[in-house]
Amino acid sequence: MSPSGSRYELQQDAAPDDVFDMNKIKDLDPVYEPPSPAGNRSPYSVWGKSYTVLPSSKGYKAEGTASWYGKKFHGYHTSNGEIYDMYQLSAAHKSLPLPSYVLVTHLTNGKQVLVRVNDRGPFHDDRLIDLSYAAAARLDMLATGTAPVRIEAIDPVKWNSGIDPSINQLQPPVLVQVAAMSKSESALRLGQQLEAGTGQAMKVLPAQVNGRLLYKVQLGPVESRSELQRLIHQLSDDGFVRPIIIPIP
Numbered sequence: 001m002s003p004s005g006s007r008y009e010l011q012q013d014a015a016p017d018d019v020f021d022m023n024k025i026k027d028l029d030p031v032y033e034p035p036s037p038a039g040n041r042s043p044y045s046v047w048g049k050s051y052t053v054l055p056s057s058k059g060y061k062a063e064g065t066a067s068w069y070g071k072k073f074h075g076y077h078t079s080n081g082e083i084y085d086m087y088q089l090s091a092a093h094k095s096l097p098l099p100s101y102v103l104v105t106h107l108t109n110g111k112q113v114l115v116r117v118n119d120r121g122p123f124h125d126d127r128l129i130d131l132s133y134a135a136a137a138r139l140d141m142l143a144t145g146t147a148p149v150r151i152e153a154i155d156p157v158k159w160n161s162g163i164d165p166s167i168n169q170l171q172p173p174v175l176v177q178v179a180a181m182s183k184s185e186s187a188l189r190l191g192q193q194l195e196a197g198t199g200q201a202m203k204v205l206p207a208q209v210n211g212r213l214l215y216k217v218q219l220g221p222v223e224s225r226s227e228l229q230r231l232i233h234q235l236s237d238d239g240f241v242r243p244i245i246i247p248i249p
Contacts, residue, residue: 113135187216
């Protein structure tokens with residue numbers, strides 16, 4: 001997202017005028033891509049502040065505030081020279097190499113979306129990542145404008161858009177961890193919704209993760225591989241794309 005507003009027709013950003021069917025947005029199928037010729041100069045400066053681009057996205061994880069950008073920037077060039085399409089699952093980040101793929105988790109409602117980072121921004125100290133309109137819709141954060149998120153870079157070579165083949169090697173029963181959330185009330189509410197929708201018993205477990213108290217939402221025990229595969233497909237359709245499978249000793 002360019003820091004300059006002079007080249008844009010609109011002065012204020014906004015959602016699209018027409019209602020768009022988000023069911024038409026397909027999940028990303030990430031593939032290895034070399035660094036873009038544009039957008040990876042390091043260091044670079046915006047508004048008098050210098051930023052350094054990471055040499056690799058490998059192992060990158062962070063928590064912070066996500067925002068989103070839409071109509072004002074739609075149809076204009078991104079930092080790596082592509083055309084911004086607010087209906088695609090993309091994002092802007094200040095330091096990740098372009099392009100990169102990151103999994104974004106909403107820490108309040110547990111929803112997730114995989115996005116392709118192809119732009120720079122947001123250039124505000126309190127913002128971690130700027131999501132496209134479509135990605136923000138997936139996380140159900142359009143109305144709030146911002147949301148607390150965790151972002152994790154993924155390796156396209158290791159990412160599997162379907163079910164992990166290793167699941168077939170697991171011996172049920174297992175638990176399925178759907179989310180780890182910052183508020184107990186939100187975790188309980190999500191667990192109750194998932195229990196009603198999937199028919200699986202839920203529980204919420206407090207846990208210290210990197211010095212932070214989180215509430216893990218788990219379903220199960222799941223008693224068979226076929227039921228596990230059905231549950232994972234259902235969760236993916238509901239926006240929970242990478243649940244954690246926990247064997248029960």
